Amino acid sequence: MKKDDNYQFHFDTLVVHSGYNSKDYLGSLSTPLFQTSTFTFESAEQGERRFAGEEGGYIYSRLGNPTVSALESRIASLEGGEAGLAFSSGMAAISAILIALTKSDDHIICSKGIYGCTFGLLDLMKDKYRIQTDFSSMSSADEIESLITPKTSCIYIESPINPTMKLVDLQLVSQIGKKHNIPVVVDNTFATPYLQKPLQLDCDIVIHSATKYICGHGDVVAGLVVGKKDFLAKVAMTTQKDIGGIISPFDAWLLLRGLKTLPVRMDRHCSNAKFLMEKLKEHPKVKKVYYPGHSDYHDDFIMTKQMAQGGGLISFEVYGTKDDAQQLLNELQLIRIAVSLGDAETLIQHPATMTHAVVPEKERLDMGITDQLLRLSVGLENKDDIWADLSNALAKV
Structure with missing residues (x-):
């Protein structure tokens, strides 16, 4: 999508156009559905270069797919982030990010009130990897500061909180995170990027259960993450690739369609x-x-x-x-x-x-x-x- 460098498209336009140029795909107005598991190489040497990361291009749909890439670019544009990653569910997205940010014996500070399965995941991480979680109302800087330890690896927030609808001051938390070099992760499912943009408030990572408002039609289970390009590239080539919670091209196509009316x-x-x-x-x-x-x-x-x-x-x-x-x-x-x-x-x-x-x-x-x-x-x-x-x-x- 080309535009004058001095003009910024509105959100309503970005949900329709960002991340896709029809000229790159034979003029197809709708983003094509690349329903394929693998991609062919022109030569053995090209395959070697792509696996070595020396040449761009698609290899295998677990590692990347053009339809999925369009979705990832679009959600990054809507959240105002550098890059996006798509997953097979909201929990696949949450687990990938928490695994990427933590190691055994680490510590997480979490908003007081979260989705039940996120609570279950944190409990599992405690049992298996001795990762401790402190739940906080995050109502003041002093309260958050008092919970930080040398082992604190991230601050995880829902806002609005599920299901009590309580809000967390994202700017307050992000300031503390920056002060201590602790990444702040925000589940933005309830608000969507239309109502709230955590990255603009200096939070580091945004997660969506795209099953919900992003899809809007009750026919997809998926998750999305937006953040820094370098960090998400590392997640894509480790946690996402090796655990394998990837989105299908068809589900990505449905989300692109749903986003247009968000x-x-x-x-x-x-x-x-x-x-x-x-x-x-x-x-x-x-x-x-x-x-x-x-x-x-x-x-x-x-x-x-x-x-x-x-x-x-x-x-x-x-x-x-x-x-x-x-x-x-x-x-x-x-x-x-x-x-x-x-x-x-x-x-x-x-x-x-x-x-x-x-x-x-x-x-x-x-x-x-x-x-x-x-x-x-x-x-x-x-x-x-x-x-x-x-x-x-x-x-x-």
Whole structure:
């Protein structure tokens, strides 16, 4: 995509055009799908040069593929990073980065509240490699500084946090990371690069479960990473290549298609969510509502400086017991019970027994995940129809 050096394309244009030039592919408007496992060489010597890293070009789709490369270039452009890497799942991306950044006996500082499988991975790394993790609210510089040790290899953050929607001041954490030469990794799945750009706040690595908003259609499982070119090149030729959690070319093609509508979809997700959040806050059977900038965390100032809008996720607590929360789910007609998010359909789940079931009860409650907490992924349907379904279910609890 060519442009005047003095002109910067807007995000809405980059999601459609960046990372691909139709002139390089016989004028094909749509990015071609290179559904191939391997690539031929013109000669034995060319194969030798490519394996030695002396010549560019494709070798084998586990090591690189043109469709995948277009996706990696596009997500790097959207996040404002030097390079991107695509993986077979969000957890493949997370595990690759944490493995790349750590060795046995290292230490990780992590936001207080993370996806259940990320918690499980950290637990596994503790058992197998003696890598310790301290969970922190990261509410002050002193709190973070007090946890840093000579063994601290990275700081890992979700913001907004899954599923409590609490925000972490990314600029504050990145300043501390730079001071101590500790890389800061941010899971940006909930916000997407449309609403939040951690690299612009001096964080080092951004991770996405591309299964969610990046895809937007509920038909792909994938992960994406953006960061410095040299670091990701090392990850690609070690952790990614040897463990093998690569994305398929077809899934990469689907993500490229999904990305083109990301801004349009996110605006609708956000406007629907804000409407529903206000309705839930007024409902007598709802105890608390958690939504960036509109919850009891008093983190409005953080949202104002690092997020463009609040996103499409709402968590809320109902009065009563776990049975009451589950009954609400069972009374819904339009809204689907499912653990993903970011789809066109509105989805709801019970974190304590679903996404965060792997987290021991004590740690789960310390994260703020009660038996009465529900997480709502607001879809693209008419907002009044979504509310009618929710309010009807609440009336029956």
